[in-house]
Amino acid sequence: MSSAMNVLCCYSCQMFQVHPVKKANKWQCKVCGEKQSIKQVYYRGTGKDCRVYVQESNLLKSNATQWENDIQSHDLEVSEDDCAVAPSKSLETHNQMQSSVVPESKWSKYLNKAEREDSVN
Numbered sequence: 578m579s580s581a582m583n584v585l586c587c588y589s590c591q592m593f594q595v596h597p598v599k600k601a602n603k604w605q606c607k608v609c610g611e612k613q614s615i616k617q618v619y620y621r622g623t624g625k626d627c628r629v630y631v632q633e634s635n636l637l638k639s640n641a642t643q644w645e646n647d648i649q650s651h652d653l654e655v656s657e658d659d660c661a662v663a664p665s666k667s668l669e670t671h672n673q674m675q676s677s678v679v680p681e682s683k684w685s686k687y688l689n690k691a692e693r694e695d696s697v698n
């Protein structure tokens with residue numbers, strides 16, 4: 578399961594930011610530390626998509642220089658998260674396995690016809 582993320586906007590400092598979707602309705606602003614409840618979810622999706630949304634939204638506002646530093650640190654965090662959960666990653670691995678050397682046990686039954694002679698000999 579990939580983890581869904583919410584894009585929220587702090588009522589205090591008006592900064593958009595990415596937070597993991599939780600059951601609890603409470604969240605704390607990463608920028609000013611203000612605790613609040615979720616009033617509106619501006620966007621919901623993967624960490625990557627949310628990050629793009631947040632960056633664009635805050636660029637449009639472009640009224641807080643400290644946020645730029647903040648984006649970079651969160652950027653790293655979310656990137657690591659993406660690597661762990663991104664569905665596309667496993668697809669890539671899957672394709673690589675098919676195109677390169679194939680482990681016998683799992684794939685042999687699919688290859689019986691095509692590569693039988695090699696395997697037997």
Ligand SMILES: [Zn+2]
Nearest residue numbers: 587590606609
């Ligand atoms: Zn805030």
